[in-house]
């Protein structure tokens with residue numbers, strides 16, 4: 001597929017109402033978990049640099065942050081009605097009863113990881129650390145309010 005066609009297909013898919021993208025609720029759950037799994041893997045690689053566990057590599061940080069920013073747009077289509085749970089890590093019912101607040105928390109995270117991607121291109125470890133901290137705080141805020149511990 002050309003890049004343009006691919007962009008059009010992705011644009012169409014993400015514009016569809018959430019439930020219409022999935023045959024079954026379990027498919028939506030699988031999808032959102034997969035998106036978060038990929039996001040967390042790449043976010044974690046930036047965290048390892050920000051926390052000094054691996055040497056700083058500006059190009060790798062920028063590449064990982066770009067993936068995180070792209071992935072951050074995906075999981076929310078998977079939050080279809082009837083897919084809350086009580087087990088660890090699953091979304092609490094207030095995702096749906098407090099949807100405006102949930103959407104705002106999601107947008108905050110997306111804004112922070114977009115900033116992280118932009119900052120990461122500057123190839124500056126101190127700036128990366130600050131932006132990583134803000135993005136992690138946005139992830140955590142949503143987890144604290146909407147995810148089963």
Ligand code: ASC
Nearest residue numbers: 040043044047136137139140
């Ligand atoms: C991560 C990761 C998250 C966030 C969150 C921040 O590395 O996988 O979900 O940071 O733990 O508190």
